[in-house]
Amino acid sequence: MHISSLDTPALLVDLDKTEANLDRAANYVRSHGLLLRPHTKTHKSPLIARMQLDRGAAGLTVAKVGEAEVIARDGVPNLLLAYPVWGDAKWHRLVEVAKRLPVTVALDSAEAASGLSRHAQRAGITLGILVEADLGMRRCGLPPGEGLVRLAQAISAMGGLRLEGLMFYPGHINLAAEAGEQQLETLRSELRAVIESFRTSGLPTDVVSGGSTPTLFQSHTIEGITEIRPGTYVFNDRTQVAAGACTWQDCAVTVLVTVVSTPRPDAAVIDGGSKTFTSDPLRPGGDGCFGRVVEMPSARFHKMNEEHGLLDLREHAGPPPRIGQRLRIIPNHVCVTVNMHETARGLRGETVQQSWPVAGRGKLQ
Numbered sequence: 001m002h003i004s005s006l007d008t009p010a011l012l013v014d015l016d017k018t019e020a021n022l023d024r025a026a027n028y029v030r031s032h033g034l035l036l037r038p039h040t041k042t043h044k045s046p047l048i049a050r051m052q053l054d055r056g057a058a059g060l061t062v063a064k065v066g067e068a069e070v071i072a073r074d075g076v077p078n079l080l081l082a083y084p085v086w087g088d089a090k091w092h093r094l095v096e097v098a099k100r101l102p103v104t105v106a107l108d109s110a111e112a113a114s115g116l117s118r119h120a121q122r123a124g125i126t127l128g129i130l131v132e133a134d135l136g137m138r139r140c141g142l143p144p145g146e147g148l149v150r151l152a153q154a155i156s157a158m159g160g161l162r163l164e165g166l167m168f169y170p171g172h173i174n175l176a177a178e179a180g181e182q183q184l185e186t187l188r189s190e191l192r193a194v195i196e197s198f199r200t201s202g203l204p205t206d207v208v209s210g211g212s213t214p215t216l217f218q219s220h221t222i223e224g225i226t227e228i229r230p231g232t233y234v235f236n237d238r239t240q241v242a243a244g245a246c247t248w249q250d251c252a253v254t255v256l257v258t259v260v261s262t263p264r265p266d267a268a269v270i271d272g273g274s275k276t277f278t279s280d281p282l283r284p285g286g287d288g289c290f291g292r293v294v295e296m297p298s299a300r301f302h303k304m305n306e307e308h309g310l311l312d313l314r315e316h317a318g319p320p321p322r323i324g325q326r327l328r329i330i331p332n333h334v335c336v337t338v339n340m341h342e343t344a345r346g347l348r349g350e351t352v353q354q355s356w357p358v359a360g361r362g363k364l365q
């Protein structure tokens with residue numbers, strides 16, 4: 001099928017670019033002796049997960065139990081749930097997943113650990129646990145220090161759990177920003193100290209799980225790290241370009257839209273708004289735009305309603321867009337954009353080679 005036969009808005013995945021992104025990361029981890037447990041939150045699809053595993057990924061990462069249920073297909077070696085999952089309903093479902101394949105959970109409280117311990121023991125299984133350290137992100141995770149060691153010691157004594165090591169997320173580090181290298185250096189020294197405190201306390205550091213897309217190719221400079229969990233690297237987006245993590249050429253996902261109105265000479269309306277792209281701004285800083293129009297990069301995609309996207313054409317020098325014209329847009333934040341779409345279309349050039357359901361979309365519980 002040719003791309004022109006697709007109705008819009010449509011989520012397009014350039015398969016050549018996707019494969020190149022996956023190969024680059026797979027080659028990198030192989031050459032540095034690291035493991036890759038990619039975060040599947042970006043693609044939410046068993047099909048892309050299979051492409052990651054075929055290139056040597058050691059396992060897969062999810063945030064939600066619902067995602068775990070979708071991703072845990074035959075042949076998946078293990079799952080890391082990198083989220084402090086809470087509550088009997090979720091612990092019960094997670095244990096059901098863990099009966100089919102090894103599951104590790106990253107968490108930062110004895111309360112969450114003891115809930116999991118109870119459910120795991122009742123089911124007669126063992127769950128792996130990573131304790132989450134906060135190395136600058138200021139989201140979840142305990143700061144380096146005694147509290148972290150005490151939590152790890154408490155978990156070591158809980159039935160049904162096997163402490164495997166540590167997890168951290170360096171999501172605060174943007175290496176294109178002035179502060180980026182300093183933040184990375186601080187993280188290196190904090191991680192060194194945390195690993196040392198675990199070793200001197202006899203706690204395991206078999207798994208030290210880190211990684212993000214902006215820091216992906218710096219992971220080998222972080223001593224002690226054993227595996228990384230980038231997610232966005234598979235597709236990339238406008239934010240990753242701004243962070244210096246990739247180029248426009250590496251952006252594998254675009255949203256195909258149609259111009260539905262040209263009400264003023266300096267404006268065009270496309271058939272996708274916040275229910276197609278989400279309202280995520282460009283991070284960090286923000287430039288007031290919601291995506292890059294591939295065919296006319298100087299058009300500013302500056303405003304959205306739910307189903308309308310407004311292009312400001314004042315700086316656009318070429319021919320104005322026509323009603324019915326198709327445009328492709330690189331979103332600000334690809335992970336949340338993918339989550340808005342039921343179906344992804346895999347392209348080779350202009351040919352739609354395959355379509356697949358975004359099976360994990362909306363799996364928020």
Ligand SMILES: Cc1ncc(COP(=O)(O)O)c(C=O)c1O
Nearest residue numbers: 039082169212213229230231232
């Ligand atoms: C815990 C955790 N690990 C890994 C990732 C992947 O990071 P990135 O989106 O930079 O690839 C995320 C992203 O949100 C995350 O929250």
